[in-house]
Amino acid sequence: MSRTNLAHAASRLGVLAAVALATAVATAGPASAHTEVEAEGARALAQDVALTFTAESESASAGISKLEVILPEGITPGDITYKEGPKGWKFAPTGRGYTVSGTKLAVGEDVEYVVSVRQLPDAKSLAFKTLQTYSDGKVDRWIELDDSGSGGEGDEHGHPAPRLELKAAEPGAKVISPTPTEEPASASAEPTPATPSPTPTTSAKAADSTEDSDGMSLGVPVGIAVGVLALGGLAWWLKSRRTDGA
Numbered sequence: 001m002s003r004t005n006l007a008h009a010a011s012r013l014g015v016l017a018a019v020a021l022a023t024a025v026a027t028a029g030p031a032s033a034h035t036e037v038e039a040e041g042a043r044a045l046a047q048d049v050a051l052t053f054t055a056e057s058e059s060a061s062a063g064i065s066k067l068e069v070i071l072p073e074g075i076t077p078g079d080i081t082y083k084e085g086p087k088g089w090k091f092a093p094t095g096r097g098y099t100v101s102g103t104k105l106a107v108g109e110d111v112e113y114v115v116s117v118r119q120l121p122d123a124k125s126l127a128f129k130t131l132q133t134y135s136d137g138k139v140d141r142w143i144e145l146d147d148s149g150s151g152g153e154g155d156e157h158g159h160p161a162p163r164l165e166l167k168a169a170e171p172g173a174k175v176i177s178p179t180p181t182e183e184p185a186s187a188s189a190e191p192t193p194a195t196p197s198p199t200p201t202t203s204a205k206a207a208d209s210t211e212d213s214d215g216m217s218l219g220v221p222v223g224i225a226v227g228v229l230a231l232g233g234l235a236w237w238l239k240s241r242r243t244d245g246a
Contacts, residue, residue, distance in 0.1 A: 035130050035142045037162040044122045044166045045173035050083065053162065055111040055132050055142075062136035064111050066101035068094070070129040070143070074121025076178075085113030104135035119176050122169060127161040 035055045042049060057064055071077065077098055082091030089102030100113050120126070129143040144160045 034160070035132065035162045037128055037164045039164060042120065042164055042166050043173075044120060044124075044169040045175065046170075047119045047176065049117045049120055050114055051117060051164070052112065052114050053128070053130075055130065057105070057108050057110055057134075058140065059107065059134050059136070059138060061107060062134040062138065063104035063107050063109060064132060065104040065135045066099055066133040067111060067113075068099045068131040068133070069097045070131075071097040072121070072123075072126045072128060074123060075117060075126070079118040081116040081118075083114040083116055086111060089113070091115075101133075120166060122175070124166055126164045126166065128164070129161045 035053065038052045038054075039049050053067070053069070055064065055067055071080070077093035077095075080093070080098055082098075082100070085091070085100055086102060086105060089100055092099050092101075098115075100111075105111065127145055132140040132142060134140075140159065142159045142161050144158075
């Protein structure tokens with residue numbers, strides 16, 4: 001092969017190598033970042049299990065500010081206890097799981113936090129769908145449940161939900177009672193029924209019957225009646241004497 005042909009072939013190989021490298025870098029970028037969940041010796045029906053979550057940052061301009069986890073079937077928000085996480089971040093239960101959030105982290109800084117589960121369900125694996133929010137409002141949706149790249153919500157391929165593989169339950173392991181639901185304090189305090197007014201006693205009614213509406217005793221009207229009769233008798237006597245004198 002002539003030197004010209006060799007140079008031409010080398011040039012073509014160089015171009016192809018450059019294209020392949022650029023393609024590999026472009027496709028590896030988004031896939032390199034992910035979220036994971038780990039638990040030492042995780043078994044079905046195990047109690048008080050510590051789960052460690054790791055969320056890698058894939059933004060070159062914003063820091064992670066919140067993670068929302070959608071719990072799998074068999075685990076309720078009341079079964080979760082927050083153990084530790086980024087400094088100043090807070091844990092809050094939601095209707096379908098919980099959030100861990102706080103002041104945005106530095107650009108490129110990953111998140112790691114730990115929660116405890118009251119009891120793992122009787123399953124072979126658990127998927128913890130996670131929404132990863134950045135300080136600029138961007139959200140990475142790690143919710144895909146299989147290799148098809150479909151999480152059931154029309155999301156992009158390459159965002160698998162963190163999955164925890166479980167060993168078989170220990171012999172004799174049983175499901176413990178559900179976590180009791182806490183009720184607001186106001187709901188537990190029942191209003192005290194109003195005490196009914198006491199019914200007047202017979203003696204009180206008798207006392208009232210001896211008085212008229214003005215509060216006068218029975219003796220007053222009796223005395224007035226006697227006086228009227230006495231005056232009437234006196235007038236009759238005077239009239240009789242006048243008649244006799246005439």
